Amino acid sequence: MSDVFTVAPEEVSPERDAVLALLGIPAGTQLGDRIERLYTHALGVLGETIAPRGLIAEIEGGAFDAVYAGDGKNAPETPVALVAPRAEHRALFAVTLGEPLSRAVAECFTGADFALGYTLDAMASVAADAAAAVAERRFARTLRERGWATADGAVLRYSPGYCGWDITGQRRLFAALQPGAIGLTLNDSCLMQPLKSVSGVLLAGPRTIHKFPPTFDCCARCAERTCRDRLATLFAGAAH
């Protein structure tokens, strides 16, 4: 199965508190008029420039192991190495918000609209993450339509560059997934273009397969810790 899809912009509408957090503004802060206007303006530009697309391609366990091995630079023990063998289904995926948005951010900075560019960039980061969540839901829906009936089934994403999966893993992932179909390319440093893109593997199984303690060596160096939020959401009973 290889599934190229377009995402409706409203599906990736950035969550306000997440954007403000990226801007360094604590949740619950009452924004002044000028920052409120800036936020509204940035949201408008985002709506005009965003063109989210995605690609999902199912992959067998053995083939994924070869992708995951990458250039042999992964951490010795990782959450993915723990979770992937327990998964009932797996798929490689990539989503992107498109090049016009990246261009709009760059133009803000060259035009001295720094605050707008920075706000737009933060919104795009949150929206890219939301697009990856769309891919999770889409894969879960596809599996269910095909009869996947695991009780408490859940799909979560894992990406090169995080959780001990070395970023050089992008090379094999791109070779297997071929996300050029949605306009994505990879440079020599394993950086995706357009920048506001997410790639990785979607792992499906009973929600308990995703549970892991944050005690890997890579966890100690991780500043993100978003896995904790996602696991908390998963075990709070969020629908997938």
Added chain:
Amino acid sequence: MPPLTDLADAVIRGDHPQAGALTREAIRLAIEPKTILDDGLIAGMTVVGDRFRVHEIFLPDVLLAAKAMYAGMDELRPLLIRDGVPSLGKIVIGSVKGDLHDIGKNLVGIMLKGAGFDVIDLGHDVAPEAMVRTAKEQGAAVIGMSALLTTTMPVMGEVVSRLKAEGMGGTVRTVVGGAPVSEAFAREIGADAYAFDAGNAVDVVKTLVGRR
């Protein structure tokens, strides 16, 4: 000097049309360009920086103020050049080769300019030889490097090594930053300093050039 107080206020408010207009007015009143810069534009940005440090305002406020400062600088720059007014120092910045992220590097450049430095921004995907060559040609005091990928971090070390190989290790200082970069990594590659964010980069660069 009320026009300059008003100018500083316009910068603090992030009112860029007013900052431009008040700078033109100050020039018309024959106030020394260096005085307009120090007591108007930089004075405003200093207040903004102080408020940002104590979390009274946030980064978007700082960036609105920076746009106002730039509006004033656009008016003032030709006169500063004519008068040969020196900046706090020349700083070459860039995201290292292979890295296309430049939001963080842009923020550093904006903050450094706001503090009175002359910033030469080489953009992103900058080769080590370009950084070193530019620093040499421009007589830069500091090279600031940004990386957001573990795969591009080693390029920072190449810049440091190249500077030393060309005998510039003692004259051109280096500062590194970016999400995966740490103080330990800076030490490991022999960089002079590490900055954890854009505001901190200004303090670090001031220290490196002996302006604190």
